[in-house]
Structures are given as structure tokens and as C-alpha cells.
Amino acid sequence: MSVTAPLGFRASGVAAGIKNNGTRDLALVVNDGPSRAAAAVFTANRVQAAPVLWSRQVVSGGRVRAVVLNSGGANACTGAPGFQDTHTTAEKAGDVLADSAGEIAVCSTGLIGIRLPMDALLAGVDAAAADLTRDGGLNAADAIRTTDTVAKISFRRGEGGYMIGGMAKGAGMLAPSLATMLVVLTTDADLPADALDRCLRAATSHSFDRLDADGCLSTNDTVLLMASGATGVVPGEAEFTAKLTEVCLDLTRQLLVDAEGASKAIAIEVVGADTVADAVTVGRSIARNNLLKCAIKGEDPNWGRVLSAVGTTDAVFEPDRLNVAINGVWVCRSGSVGEDRDKVDLRPRDVAITVDLSAGKHSATVWTTDLTEEYVHENSAYSS
Amino acid sequence: MSVTAPLGFRASGVAAGIKNNGTRDLALVVNDGPSRAAAAVFTANRVQAAPVLWSRQVVSGGRVRAVVLNSGGANACTGAPGFQDTHTTAEKAGDVLADSAGEIAVCSTGLIGIRLPMDALLAGVDAAAADLTRDGGLNAADAIRTTDTVAKISFRRGEGGYMIGGMAKGAGMLAPSLATMLVVLTTDADLPADALDRCLRAATSHSFDRLDADGCLSTNDTVLLMASGATGVVPGEAEFTAKLTEVCLDLTRQLLVDAEGASKAIAIEVVGADTVADAVTVGRSIARNNLLKCAIKGEDPNWGRVLSAVGTTDAVFEPDRLNVAINGVWVCRSGSVGEDRDKVDLRPRDVAITVDLSAGKHSATVWTTDLTEEYVHENSAYSS
Known part of the structure; x- marks a missing residue:
């Protein structure tokens, strides 16, 4: 159609x-x-x-x-x-x-x-x-x-x-x-x-x-x-x-x-933001963090890389009030260790990362992919 | 010592x-x-x-x-x-x-x-x-x-x-x-x-x-x-x-x-900038462009990806006055096709990318690495 x-x-x-x-x-x-x-x-x-x-x-x-x-x-x-x-x-x-x-x-x-x-x-x-x-x-x-x-x-x-x-x-x-x-x-x-x-x-x-x-x-x-x-x-x-x-x-x-070489479809939902713009800024920063994208490829719920990415933004938040869930497991609470990371199942293609800034009522979702050997191969093996 | x-x-x-x-x-x-x-x-x-x-x-x-x-x-x-x-x-x-x-x-x-x-x-x-x-x-x-x-x-x-x-x-x-x-x-x-x-x-x-x-x-x-x-x-x-x-x-x-998984050491020299800050901004934007970093890994002098990266900045420049050299070959002149890209030898580990903004007298060099399958592997195979 x-x-x-x-x-x-x-x-x-x-x-x-x-x-x-x-x-x-x-x-x-x-x-x-x-x-x-x-x-x-x-x-x-x-x-x-x-x-x-x-x-x-x-x-x-x-x-x-x-x-x-x-x-x-x-x-x-x-x-x-x-x-x-x-x-x-x-x-x-x-x-x-x-x-x-x-x-x-x-x-x-x-x-x-x-x-x-x-x-x-x-x-x-x-x-x-x-x-x-x-x-x-x-x-x-x-x-x-x-x-x-x-x-x-x-x-x-x-x-x-x-x-x-x-x-x-x-x-x-x-x-x-x-x-x-x-x-x-x-x-x-x-x-x-x-x-x-x-x-x-x-x-x-x-x-x-x-x-x-x-x-x-x-x-x-x-x-x-x-x-x-x-x-x-x-x-x-x-x-x-x-x-x-x-x-x-x-x-x-x-x-x-269908993104080149991707093995995961990642939805980054930022909640508790002071403004929608803050939520999008934080979401984008996480979406662009190569280290996190590699971790998700490796099915490693490396929430420290999420916090590192949040910390590079100028969004309204306090580091010790950040909460992060990966596929529903709150692996980071109050900026520190939360639930057992071994509970996170990262085998499905769809991955949900939720970041609670604890700074307001606004939210936004940004989508990205993982970073894979195949992405590098597709983008280095020929001109495009 | x-x-x-x-x-x-x-x-x-x-x-x-x-x-x-x-x-x-x-x-x-x-x-x-x-x-x-x-x-x-x-x-x-x-x-x-x-x-x-x-x-x-x-x-x-x-x-x-x-x-x-x-x-x-x-x-x-x-x-x-x-x-x-x-x-x-x-x-x-x-x-x-x-x-x-x-x-x-x-x-x-x-x-x-x-x-x-x-x-x-x-x-x-x-x-x-x-x-x-x-x-x-x-x-x-x-x-x-x-x-x-x-x-x-x-x-x-x-x-x-x-x-x-x-x-x-x-x-x-x-x-x-x-x-x-x-x-x-x-x-x-x-x-x-x-x-x-x-x-x-x-x-x-x-x-x-x-x-x-x-x-x-x-x-x-x-x-x-x-x-x-x-x-x-x-x-x-x-x-x-x-x-x-x-x-x-x-x-x-x-x-x-010694950067993880890197096969190339890339020096991005931005010249002809209106300010040093502009030169650094443009250099950083190029240094963070995953597609360019993949191209360099593949020894592909893909200058279009350099221009794409320059275009995302707010530096002072006119698109049709940009010049780009890769390892000394001016593959892009006046924002368009320059010397034959086949002349570029990207086999050495050291890679020099020069961007002339044609907008002033200032310059700066930013260093980065290529993006390789090994980088992805090192950062996805285990937590770090």
C-alpha cells in the first residue's frame, strides 16, 4: 500500500x-x-x-x-x-x-x-x-x-x-x-x-x-x-x-x-524529568554512548555506563537521586547499587532502559541500537 | 623514571x-x-x-x-x-x-x-x-x-x-x-x-x-x-x-x-578557523563520528563523512569553501570533489585529517582512534 x-x-x-x-x-x-x-x-x-x-x-x-x-x-x-x-x-x-x-x-x-x-x-x-x-x-x-x-x-x-x-x-x-x-x-x-x-x-x-x-x-x-x-x-x-x-x-x-548491524532495539525512556527537553537530552546522551551500546550488545546490564552518560548532560538532576531500570529490574537506586544485576534478562532483541531523574513530571523516549562488530564491518568494508 | x-x-x-x-x-x-x-x-x-x-x-x-x-x-x-x-x-x-x-x-x-x-x-x-x-x-x-x-x-x-x-x-x-x-x-x-x-x-x-x-x-x-x-x-x-x-x-x-581495540591513531587538524574554540568544536565532531571512524578502520578516505560531521557544528564556515586533506591528499576542495581519492594511502597506523574551514586564522588538533570490531568486542565481552 x-x-x-x-x-x-x-x-x-x-x-x-x-x-x-x-x-x-x-x-x-x-x-x-x-x-x-x-x-x-x-x-x-x-x-x-x-x-x-x-x-x-x-x-x-x-x-x-x-x-x-x-x-x-x-x-x-x-x-x-x-x-x-x-x-x-x-x-x-x-x-x-x-x-x-x-x-x-x-x-x-x-x-x-x-x-x-x-x-x-x-x-x-x-x-x-x-x-x-x-x-x-x-x-x-x-x-x-x-x-x-x-x-x-x-x-x-x-x-x-x-x-x-x-x-x-x-x-x-x-x-x-x-x-x-x-x-x-x-x-x-x-x-x-x-x-x-x-x-x-x-x-x-x-x-x-x-x-x-x-x-x-x-x-x-x-x-x-x-x-x-x-x-x-x-x-x-x-x-x-x-x-x-x-x-x-x-x-x-x-x-x-533494520539499522545496520544492530542486534538489539533499545528504547530509552527518561521519566521524572524537569522538562521534556531535559528528558530528550538525557535520552540522546545515553543513545550515543558507545560503551553502553557495546555493553548491551554483550547483554551486560552495565548501568554505570548509563549514569556516566546522564552525568555529561546539563539536565536538572541530583546524582544521588538517579534510578535506572534495565528490562524492568531497578539495578540502580538513588545513584548507587540497586537490585541484583543478575536478574536482568538481556537476551530478547527489545531492550528497555528506564532512567528516573527524580526531578519532575516530564518524560520522553529515545530509540537506539546496540553497537556491534557487524556495524563496524558494514561501515568499514565498503564506502557508503 | x-x-x-x-x-x-x-x-x-x-x-x-x-x-x-x-x-x-x-x-x-x-x-x-x-x-x-x-x-x-x-x-x-x-x-x-x-x-x-x-x-x-x-x-x-x-x-x-x-x-x-x-x-x-x-x-x-x-x-x-x-x-x-x-x-x-x-x-x-x-x-x-x-x-x-x-x-x-x-x-x-x-x-x-x-x-x-x-x-x-x-x-x-x-x-x-x-x-x-x-x-x-x-x-x-x-x-x-x-x-x-x-x-x-x-x-x-x-x-x-x-x-x-x-x-x-x-x-x-x-x-x-x-x-x-x-x-x-x-x-x-x-x-x-x-x-x-x-x-x-x-x-x-x-x-x-x-x-x-x-x-x-x-x-x-x-x-x-x-x-x-x-x-x-x-x-x-x-x-x-x-x-x-x-x-x-x-x-x-x-x-x-594504546586505546582499546584501535588500529589507527588519527590526528584531526582543523585550520582556517575563526576561533580556536571553533577549531576544537569541529575537530571533536569529526572525532566522534562513528561512520568516519569505521571508514578509517577500513582504510577508506571517505571525506563525505568528514563534511557531514563538520556540518553538524555551529562553527563559522561556508559549505562550499571547505577543504579536506587525508594523509596529505586534498580529496575535497571547495566543498566538492578534489584530488583522486585513490591517491590516499591509509595503510600506516598514523592518519592525518586536515580540515580547512576557510574562515579565519586559528587552528587546533584533536586526536582520536578508529572504530573497530575489536573495540566492540573488548567493550561487550566483559564488564569494565
Whole structure:
């Protein structure tokens, strides 16, 4: 179902020859309206890929007719010629759709610092346009994979019968400020661009923004939301945000369990925080602690490494009031030794770390993975 | 030579049975004066081990007669009983030296969250006191090792004939704010505590503070400087700081090449920065990028990951004016593709990454290691 679950969208995914292994590497998602309202959030990295620079301009107009996505090359750090390549891609898609290039978003993923093979890519846009169908969402999700082992898709039905669909890619470089490389969300609800923007920022701040697999922030991260309005349903913003957040959380979960080389999916819940910001700060600090991530890989409930990570933050807390539970066992109480660490069963893939700051009423959950030999191998054995 | 290179110091290292493998685990370093001026810097972690809390009080008085150091247990997150253990250790050392416990510093290293075996430790203080000699510096350096594969020592002679000696331990948990677990520096120059404090802060800010092996900040980091004044030489602060920095840089280098599981020693030199702070910020961001550290392990000159890391900082720079050299080859120029990456030879253990921000005249070097399967193995296979 993916991005074509809502009415008004067609999609396709083809093998354009950008990757040299013959698999799908180019996706096209088209909004046939009647609305083409859109919003997006982009990477917070100051080094931004050409497609990010381009799509930011496109989305600032509040309207997106279609998005072209490619794997096999990030088109980042490619200078003015790389930006021209993105522009050419948008013009090509505009031509085949008989529409304006100014309403064509572009997303790229793959190795930084190499130019895209434009002949292959432009021919691929023709092929993708010819292949557009109402059930092409899965092929599109397949085409944006890099080291992702599975295509990542989701959909939910909202009140009144509108749909939200989505696809995502991202298996490494999951990021502190925005967790995934590329996400396309679609809906047949009828909301204007400014409402979509508010709903999208609220949804991503509680989902993708709280996934931090390796602390590395991509140059290409993009989450694009397009609305066709094809059902004519005008949902309330709160209800729409809730449903959109469900889709984003579902995709976040899929990204988490498919993260490169990970053997554990770790949920870090920080409770008793003075503010939500404090809870997120503490959660992120723990999520980025390599020593803890290695310990979890080794199924060692090393709560001292949790406290070490908490201690590097400026959150409100007193060291002797910290409590830590690992998979439900309170191994640290009042900043010191708690229950017997031998009671902790770390064999399941899902790991829950709870940190009680004893400083207030707020909480937040940050997701991360363990650090494994396989992660190192995948990220050192070849360029990505 | 180590900490007993300067006149006025005796040291020893004994096997007290704190570790269960029978190796040395307790060190004692005694300043016989005539001066006992001292200064120290401690971890910036807000979760601080009992010996850090204790030694901070001791050093605030500006005088240290001796320091007791143990491996085999960090005495961190052990609550009030753990603090009492440290206090008891200082009282015991005060007794055997016929001196005040209030001038005995204590340092501990090892696993967080376990109490020390005090019977063994206190008997060890007796044994260490009986074993104190003018050439005990190497035994002391040996006794503070945890996963360190070698003892780390250094010394330099200053103008007028005074000496500075030092020992260090630290192979993991090298830290952003202070790079090593434990360092003891000694000198027979005659400087008051406030001058020692200024010199020490200047020296550590350019050495240990710029070593960032895995971004993890310890609960126990301590750098202690003790002056006996035994030569009567009163050096100028600038000259003393320069010599002290040399000793600290020598120890920093030894920590770097012995970091757990590392196969590369990486020097990240940031030039063309608007401020030194910007240069350090950018250097640290690169030093903590797991994806880059994996690439260097794989001998892949993946400069895109360098730019990604630079882009996450708030330093002054324009993305299209960034230049990056890896082992002397400018693989990135003006934010885009530069010289052929195949020219980069990453086989040597020493790796030099130079980042030119093109934003000013300032520079700084930050040192780090690669991220290897062995690092993961060492930190997941057992508690540490």
C-alpha cells in the first residue's frame, strides 16, 4: 500500500542503472490532486545535498506535484554541477508529467561526493513515468533502499475515511536531528500547506527526531508530506497529527529494527524529568554512548555506563537521586547499587532502559541500537 | 623514571588482591617535600566517583602529601558507603605516613557500581608504604593499569635543572572534557599551588582535553600535579607550562596509541578557523563520528563523512569553501570533489585529517582512534 494507499497518488520504482547491481534505484511518486498541498522537514546538517537545497525551494511554495527519488548516489558535496543535475532531473520529470519543474521535489541517497550518472537517471525517469500505477507504492519503496534489508511502508485510516500512507529508507546514518534519510508521506485528506507543515513538524518531533542509531546526521535527510485532497475530507489538525504520528512511529520502528548491524532495539525512556527537553537530552546522551551500546550488545546490564552518560548532560538532576531500570529490574537506586544485576534478562532483541531523574513530571523516549562488530564491518568494508 | 624522576618523591606499586588476577593493583606516590604544593583537574562528569569528590576537597587546600591509587574498582555510584571507603583509605595512608588524611588524595579506576574490597585494599596500603622507593615510579605506573597494555610514563628536564615526571592510565573511556582516567604528575620545581593550578589547566587544555577516543566521559578522571620544591628551582610559569605540556602531550600520545581495540591513531587538524574554540568544536565532531571512524578502520578516505560531521557544528564556515586533506591528499576542495581519492594511502597506523574551514586564522588538533570490531568486542565481552 505504501504511498499509494491514499486516493490521488500513483507511484513506480524501476531499475535505471544508477546502482550497478541491477536492482531498482529510481522511484517516482505523483500527486494527481485535486490538491497538491505539501510540507517537508529537512536535515539540520549545514552541509546539504543538492536535492535538499532544491526541494527546500520547491516546498517553500507549498505545492508539490511529484517527487523523484534515487538510490545509488547522494548527490551531496558535488558543487554547482551536482545542483544542475538535480535541476535537470526536476525538469525532466516536469516534462514527462507536462507540469512545472518548480513543483517537482527530488531526493537522493547513497555515497557522498560522486556525480550521478545522468543519462541513466533521465532515462529512468521516462521508464518510471511509463510505469506509474495506483499500486506502485511497494515498488517505489523498494527502489529507495540502499543497505536497507527490507522495504519500509505504513498506512493508517483516519476519521471520515481519509488515508495516510508512507514509505521510508534508512539503515545507517540515522540522525540526531532527523532520524532517517528519506521518507515520503501521502494523504487524500484535504489540508492546506500551512496545516500540513504544523502537523508534520509535530509528528516528526515525536518519532524520527527521537531515533538516534549512531549519532550521525545525514546531508540528505528529507521527510516530505503530500496531500491530494481526493477524499474531500478535512480532518481536524489534532486528529490528523495523531494519525500521522502513528504512521511516523511505525516507520521509525521499522528503521530501528533494520539499522545496520544492530542486534538489539533499545528504547530509552527518561521519566521524572524537569522538562521534556531535559528528558530528550538525557535520552540522546545515553543513545550515543558507545560503551553502553557495546555493553548491551554483550547483554551486560552495565548501568554505570548509563549514569556516566546522564552525568555529561546539563539536565536538572541530583546524582544521588538517579534510578535506572534495565528490562524492568531497578539495578540502580538513588545513584548507587540497586537490585541484583543478575536478574536482568538481556537476551530478547527489545531492550528497555528506564532512567528516573527524580526531578519532575516530564518524560520522553529515545530509540537506539546496540553497537556491534557487524556495524563496524558494514561501515568499514565498503564506502557508503 | 615516571613520577619518581623528580627529587623528593617516592613511589611503589603492589598486588593487594583488589583485582583477582594477582597483578599489581595499588600504587602509592609520596611527596617528601620540602614543599607539598599541588593542583588538580577532575572530570566534568556530574556523576563523580567517591575518590573524585574526596580528592577535590583535599586539593582545594593546595597541599597534597601523597596519593593512593587503585585499579580493580572505580568506587563510583557506590553512595555514602563508597565515600566512607575512600575516607578510610586516606586515613589509613595518613596513619602509615604519620600525616593528616586531609592531605592524602585518592584515585580509583575499574568497574562502576561495586564496592572495593577494603580489607585487601587497606593491607595493600601497608605493603605499598613498606615498598616505597626513589625508583618505584614504574611499579606505580604498572599498578594503575586496567585494560592498558603498557605502563605509560614520561619525564622532561626544565631550565635550571628541575624535573617533571608523570604516569597515566587510560585505554577506554577517553573523554571529551578530560581524556584520561588517571594521571599523576610530579615536579621538584618550587611553585605555589595557585601557579601550579594555572600551569596545569593550560597544559591539560592542549593535551588530554583534546584526546577523544570514544566520546565517553568517565566518572573518575583525575590529573594531579604535585611539587616537592626539592631542587629549589623556581621556574617561570611560561617555561614550566611549556615543559609540563610536553609531558602531557607525550602521555596523551601513549594513551592514544594504546586505546582499546584501535588500529589507527588519527590526528584531526582543523585550520582556517575563526576561533580556536571553533577549531576544537569541529575537530571533536569529526572525532566522534562513528561512520568516519569505521571508514578509517577500513582504510577508506571517505571525506563525505568528514563534511557531514563538520556540518553538524555551529562553527563559522561556508559549505562550499571547505577543504579536506587525508594523509596529505586534498580529496575535497571547495566543498566538492578534489584530488583522486585513490591517491590516499591509509595503510600506516598514523592518519592525518586536515580540515580547512576557510574562515579565519586559528587552528587546533584533536586526536582520536578508529572504530573497530575489536573495540566492540573488548567493550561487550566483559564488564569494565
